[in-house]
Amino acid sequence: MTAMDRAAGPRRPGYNYAFLDEATKREIRRKLLKAVAIPGHQVPFSSREMPMPPGWGTGGIQVTASLIGPSDVLKVIDQGSDDTTNAVSIRRFFAETAGVETTSSTRRASIIQTRHRVPETPLSEGQILVFQVPLPEPLRFLEPRESETRKLHALAEYGSAYVSLYEQVARHGRIAQSYDYPVMVGARYLMRPSPIPSFDNPKLDRSPALLLFGAGRERRLYAVPPYTSVESLSFEDRPFRIELPPRRCDLCGATDSFLDEIVADDAGTRIFACSDSEYCGERQRAQGLSVVAP
């Protein structure tokens, strides 16, 4: 049991269940069904004001609010951590407005809301991963007009997406993009996976979990249903590759997880540690170490 784990409890009075009114939640669920039916396609929705600033992932929060029910177990992570201010306040928001059980355990959670990471622990069927998305449009780099990007998606004209990859190889000798790396969903729609590291892209491919994406400010929802192909864009002679320095986590020794460089103590010592705090803690516990939070 950690501070993130809290049993289901009473709701704070004066709010509708999960804050949004039932009509709004139904409307979001309807849009989500459409998104699931057209994997990777952006569906406009009428994003609501939420009691937190837009930069805080209001798109993801609205998705979670529309789906959550009393039997759900919620996990919230921000850059892999259950413990940041953002994650803590979103988790508290749902504990108070929906009375749900919350957890840090990836395995136990039925809904995981995330900003900028996919958990290291593999997801399973029945789980829902909700991404907070700042910028949903993958073609914006070369095409500022919304009417035009909509047309390009409709006609599956994705040449310009390759232009931006070409530019990276021409300039840096390789595809330099290390996060928010564009993917083709179901061999049809080009999609931004939100600013997750490209290290996480392979986890999206044929994931048994349902992946939902919510962009609050830009008013867009999109989805990747379970077991859908998610392919990172690349050239035949410049394949998609994850390049990580050959390092291990200084706390749990993991060699297969995404690491952050962090300041470990007051003396300013820098260490590398798993960005996924729960994964790291589990591994430390399994080795009989006294758990240090990254």
Next chain:
Amino acid sequence: MTLPATSLPTALAPEQPLLQVRGLTKDYGAGRGCRDISFTLWPGEILGIVGESGAGKSTLLDCLGGFAVPDAGRADYASRLFGPVEIFGLSEARRRRLARSEWGFVHQDARRGLRMSVSAGGNVGERLMAEGERHYGSLRARATDWLQRLELDADRIDDPPSQFSGGMRQRLQIARNLVTEPRLLLMDEPTGGLDLSVQARLLDLLRGLVRGLDLSAVLVTHDLGVVRLLCDRVLVMEGGRIVEEGLTDQVLEDPQHPHSQRLVASILPV
């Protein structure tokens, strides 16, 4: 002895027009635009369209290039991909497909036809990528080849056109269009705004390319010198209509319509 028609060698087969425009009208009101334009473009031919400012030349070309929607008329085109098609009735998907593979459009203002912040190589490679080329090495090789064919220094392949001179931008725009080896090139004042010496070199280049590539072109200009150098035939427009049509030499030596006569007299030294 008679041969069945199907076994005629192509060279002997009756030639089909590449593009046949009939009654094309775009009415901007107050008599502006272009009206009842009809002409035929044959394979390998360069057709000039001349006329004073406001005659409707760009309007006509924009309709053909898909940048404006005509009010009336049709344009039948012999497509490599789709066979005979009427271009104004095409689905958007097909029209765009043709526009990036079989057609080229060279704008007077190169900034309209280029991505100014993307490298020269990326500009040239874009149509190939849109057509499904996914091999970086071959994109690179073909971009290099086309830069050189347009006499652009291959060392500039990674520079954006914002760092290019006007003449270089225009050549880059042409390379970007020709890389998919289109059959039909539409050009609106491709040498406008360039120094005379730069113009002359570009015209020379264009002439060589068109002849070497089995390309047909419609070239809009107000410069009869350009027409004399490049065009097989010429249409003279005034007030949105065609007032004269003929072989270039014929129209330049012996213009029939008073407007053509004025145009020739004003530009060509007697």
